[in-house]
Amino acid sequence: MSIITIERKVLEKNEAIAAANRKKFKERNIFTMNLVSSPGSGKTSLVERTIAKSKSKIKIAVIEGDVQTDLDAKRVEAFNVPVVQIITSGACHLEANLVRDAFEKFSDNDTELLIIENVGNLVCPATYDLGEDIKVVIASTTEGDDKPLKYPAMFRNSSALIINKIDLLPYVNCSIEQLKRNALAINPSLKIFQTSCTTDEGIDKWIEWLESIVKSR
Amino acid sequence: MSIITIERKVLEKNEAIAAANRKKFKERNIFTMNLVSSPGSGKTSLVERTIAKSKSKIKIAVIEGDVQTDLDAKRVEAFNVPVVQIITSGACHLEANLVRDAFEKFSDNDTELLIIENVGNLVCPATYDLGEDIKVVIASTTEGDDKPLKYPAMFRNSSALIINKIDLLPYVNCSIEQLKRNALAINPSLKIFQTSCTTDEGIDKWIEWLESIVKSR
Numbered sequence: 001m002s003i004i005t006i007e008r009k010v011l012e013k014n015e016a017i018a019a020a021n022r023k024k025f026k027e028r029n030i031f032t033m034n035l036v037s038s039p040g041s042g043k044t045s046l047v048e049r050t051i052a053k054s055k056s057k058i059k060i061a062v063i064e065g066d067v068q069t070d071l072d073a074k075r076v077e078a079f080n081v082p083v084v085q086i087i088t089s090g091a092c093h094l095e096a097n098l099v100r101d102a103f104e105k106f107s108d109n110d111t112e113l114l115i116i117e118n119v120g121n122l123v124c125p126a127t128y129d130l131g132e133d134i135k136v137v138i139a140s141t142t143e144g145d146d147k148p149l150k151y152p153a154m155f156r157n158s159s160a161l162i163i164n165k166i167d168l169l170p171y172v173n174c175s176i177e178q179l180k181r182n183a184l185a186i187n188p189s190l191k192i193f194q195t196s197c198t199t200d201e202g203i204d205k206w207i208e209w210l211e212s213i214v215k216s217r
Numbered sequence: 218m219s220i221i222t223i224e225r226k227v228l229e230k231n232e233a234i235a236a237a238n239r240k241k242f243k244e245r246n247i248f249t250m251n252l253v254s255s256p257g258s259g260k261t262s263l264v265e266r267t268i269a270k271s272k273s274k275i276k277i278a279v280i281e282g283d284v285q286t287d288l289d290a291k292r293v294e295a296f297n298v299p300v301v302q303i304i305t306s307g308a309c310h311l312e313a314n315l316v317r318d319a320f321e322k323f324s325d326n327d328t329e330l331l332i333i334e335n336v337g338n339l340v341c342p343a344t345y346d347l348g349e350d351i352k353v354v355i356a357s358t359t360e361g362d363d364k365p366l367k368y369p370a371m372f373r374n375s376s377a378l379i380i381n382k383i384d385l386l387p388y389v390n391c392s393i394e395q396l397k398r399n400a401l402a403i404n405p406s407l408k409i410f411q412t413s414c415t416t417d418e419g420i421d422k423w424i425e426w427l428e429s430i431v432k433s434r
Contacts, residue, residue: 006223038256039339039368040360067340069366090370092309092340120367122256123284123309123338142359142382143257149286150337151256153307165359171385173415198390 014128017096021103021131025114031217032114033210034094034130036154037138038147039120042164044072045197046138046206047115051079053207054113058214061111063102065094065119072117082106093124096131113214126153133217134159141165142172145179152186160191162206167196231345234313238320238348242331248434249331250427251311251347253371254355255364256337259381261289262414263355263423264332268296270424271330275431278328280319282311282336289334299323310341313348330431343370350434351376358382359389362396369403377408379423384413 025032035043044064051060061082064072073085084102086094099116116132118125137158139147142165148155155161161183163176176194183190191209195202242249252260261281268277278299281289290302301319303311316333333349335342354375356364359382365372372378378400380393393411400407408426412419 038337038360039364040255040357066367068369069363071363071367090340092338119340120255121309121338121340123307123336124341140257140359142357142385143255146286146288147256150283150288152285168359168385168388171388 011127014096017100018129018131021096021100024103025131025133028109028111029217030111030114031214032116032130032132034116034118034125034132034135035138036118036122036125036135036158037120037140038122038143041120041138041140041143042197043117043120043138044075046162046164046195047076047117048079049197049200049203050115050207050210051076051081053203054211055079055081058211059110059112061106061114063099063114063116065098065117067091067119082108082111088119092119092121093128094118094130095128099130113210122147122151122154126157134213136160136162138162138164139179139183141169141174141176141179143174144172145174145176145182148179148182148186155183155186155190158187158190160193160209163192163194165196165198166194166201167199228344231313234317235346235348238313238317241320242348242350245326245328246434247328247331248431249333249347249349251333251335251342251349251352252355253335253339253342253352253375254337254357255339255360258337258355258357258360259414260334260337260355261292263379263381263412264293264334265296266414266417266420267332267424267427268293268298270420271428272296272298275428276327276329278323278331280316280331280333282315282334284308284336299325299328305336309336309338310345311335311347312345316347330427339364339368339371343374351430353377353379355379355381356396356400358386358391358393358396360391362391362393362399365396365399365403372400372403372407375404375407377410377426380409380411382413382415383411383418384416
């Protein structure tokens with residue numbers, strides 16, 4: 001029993017900090033997106049594409065979460081947007097207190113969209129609220145079409161699903177229709193996009209949707 | 218401090234059960250492999266290929282670990298080998314007690330190779346010893362070449378790395394040489410294989426090595 005009690009306390013404490021984060025983001029009129037996926041599904045590539053297309057219209061800041069290295073922050077920094085790297089040193093997900101501390105490092109106060117790129121992990125980040133407005137999950141075609149069934153919590157808790165690497169569809173064993181059916185069986189209200197960060201296909205539709213929800217915040 | 222103490226107790230308990238598993242496997246002369254990777258890197262496909270090629274020479278049994286569904290056990294069952302599915306119901310990794318309980322479900326005692334397919338997760342399973350002889354990590358070319366640096370514990374704790382989906386190399390942004398350099402920087406003694414479960418390329422070399430270590434157990 002003691003372990004379950006401790007886990008509940010950890011989650012309760014995280015939720016209290018996440019609520020404080022959410023209040024702060026709302027007060028400052030910042031829309032926040034928690035971007036989650038398996039390792040290598042294309043989170044950082046999507047962040048790069050999003051910044052390249054939207055930064056002239058929307059003020060974007062990025063928090064990068066990784067177990068080790070600041071490789072992702074360096075990729076994002078090249079686009080001249082404010083970025084803070086969180087290194088979790090082994091932990092498998094971001095928690096609300098890490099996001100709170102990282103956010104304090106930003107010096108400018110005019111951010112409209114804060115993108116939080118979580119640790120690559122299709123399981124644990126589903127349980128930890130960071131105070132974001134929406135979770136967006138990426139599933140790449142190379143991972144197959146069964147992932148929503150095998151890792152349901154992440155798809156259930158997300159507002160949008162980005163099916164990435166659609167340029168690789170001719171070469172992989174993945175049915176887009178089956179993947180969509182599986183995802184919608186878990187979460188019927190998922191907004192679904194199909195993209196390739198390599199060919200740029202589908203990115204404009206994603207950007208259009210993202211910009212519209214950021215503007216209507 | 219109490220949370221850290223509890224975590225240590227959980228790990229200590231897991232290690233005690235893992236040691237008992239290891240003793241039992243050794244007494245029964247069973248070689249055990251803990252197969253780990255991100256979701257969708259090809260763990261189940263590699264298990265299928267391995268069974269298809271080796272089951273006439275080696276008695277294989279499989280324990281499948283998933284957060285939800287018995288889809289993987291069904292795929293393996295089609296090859297007519299004993300298989301037990303563990304559903305973790307949300308937990309992000311297998312633990313030694315789950316493997317102990319699953320192993321008790323096998324009725325025949327002549328297994329030579331026990332393959333344990335872990336939950337798709339490049340972080341958490343690195344911390345939980347199951348009592349296996351070796352960990353084998355799969356990294357697919359579609360995930361890029363930086364994963365050993367970003368998720369070092371899994372590569373440090375593995376005996377072999379299988380670089381899978383090499384048939385997709387012409388279409389993805391991944392340098393095999395860089396991936397190998399990154400992996401060997403983390404773990405210089407890693408044995409590295411390059412495979413495609415789609416075209417069968419490189420599978421024979423993997424099988425040859427696996428059969429040799431199983432036979433020399």
